[in-house]
Amino acid sequence: MAAENQNVFAGAFVDRSGERRKDDDWLAEALQSDDSRFVPVWRKQCLVAGDPPAAVLLTRQQLDRSVDEHELIFLGIFKEHPAFAFGVDDDSPPYEDLGDFHRLRYLGTVLPPDEANLAAHARALVGWHASQVYCNRCGSEAKPAAAGNVRICMNADCGRQIFPRVDPAIIVLVHKEDRCLLGRQASWPEGRFSTIAGFVEPGESLEDAVRREVYEETNVRVGNVVYHSSQPWPFPASLMLGFVAEATTTDIELNDGELEEAHWFTRDELLSGSRKLPFHISIARRLVDHWINLGESA
Numbered sequence: 645m646a647a648e649n650q651n652v653f654a655g656a657f658v659d660r661s662g663e664r665r666k667d668d669d670w671l672a673e674a675l676q677s678d679d680s681r682f683v684p685v686w687r688k689q690c691l692v693a694g695d696p697p698a699a700v701l702l703t704r705q706q707l708d709r710s711v712d713e714h715e716l717i718f719l720g721i722f723k724e725h726p727a728f729a730f731g732v733d734d735d736s737p738p739y740e741d742l743g744d745f746h747r748l749r750y751l752g753t754v755l756p757p758d759e760a761n762l763a764a765h766a767r768a769l770v771g772w773h774a775s776q777v778y779c780n781r782c783g784s785e786a787k788p789a790a791a792g793n794v795r796i797c798m799n800a801d802c803g804r805q806i807f808p809r810v811d812p813a814i815i816v817l818v819h820k821e822d823r824c825l826l827g828r829q830a831s832w833p834e835g836r837f838s839t840i841a842g843f844v845e846p847g848e849s850l851e852d853a854v855r856r857e858v859y860e861e862t863n864v865r866v867g868n869v870v871y872h873s874s875q876p877w878p879f880p881a882s883l884m885l886g887f888v889a890e891a892t893t894t895d896i897e898l899n900d901g902e903l904e905e906a907h908w909f910t911r912d913e914l915l916s917g918s919r920k921l922p923f924h925i926s927i928a929r930r931l932v933d934h935w936i937n938l939g940e941s942a
């Protein structure tokens with residue numbers, strides 16, 4: 645898939661260099677190197693400067709604070725620079741002279757794709773460390789290892805390795821003939837409709853999850869399910885797996901109450917602007933645009 649067709653936050657722009665994570669000599673050298681870059685994450689936000697905004701990647705000199713080296717997370721090689729992320733707990737935003745911190749949902753709309761990918765990676769891992777202080781088996785303290793890509797329980801009798809979580813969620817554009825199925829949740833801005841989505845449950849395939857979620861939320865039965873693309877959605881740890889699926893029934897009932905409305909829409913209705921479509925950076929929007937374009941090319 646061409647880079648310009650990539651979902652926002654996706655793209656293998658960081659060479660993760662997994663073999664370096666346990667190479668202590670290489671890491672020690674990289675941490676002191678002028679070549680290395682450091683990505684601060686403060687309150688789930690990333691540092692940017694300029695117009696249009698660009699990510700601020702700190703040099704070792706700019707790091708300018710006591711960061712415990714065990715708290716630095718090796719992300720990989722980004723544009724030939726070893727790149728590390730770290731969380732900052734300060735009450736007020738640090739590095740005020742270098743830029744401003746912003747949330748990723750905004751940064752996804754303005755950063756170039758490679759920096760959006762780096763920021764999402766950094767935010768996801770910093771957030772995971774903050775949420776995984778203790779071992780999830782014995783409750784003892786767990787500490788980072790493998791340059792911040794795993795945590796290890798400090799209880800010698802346990803020693804559990806805890807890996808970063810990614811939570812798979814399906815998101816699906818359901819269509820039948822010249823209409824597609826969109827719904828809205830009560831908490832969304834007025835008039836906004838989007839594709840059906842939900843987390844994959846244990847013991848389900850992705851296709852099973854698609855069929856269950858669509859049925860639970862709208863009562864519509866789905867036949868053929870085709871994979872489209874995926875999007876890292878680190879709020880805090882989702883991976884959105886996008887599908888296009890064909891409905892075999894059309895009667896709508898809001899079975900589980902998750903949606904307050906769901907309707908079948910024609911392409912003309914969606915293009916008329918009478919309904920607000922999903923945000924541009926979301927895979928939901930990409931699925932809707934994909935389906936609209938299928939009609940135009942038909």
Ligand SMILES: [Zn+2]
Binds near residue numbers: 779783784797798799
């Ligand atoms: Zn443990």
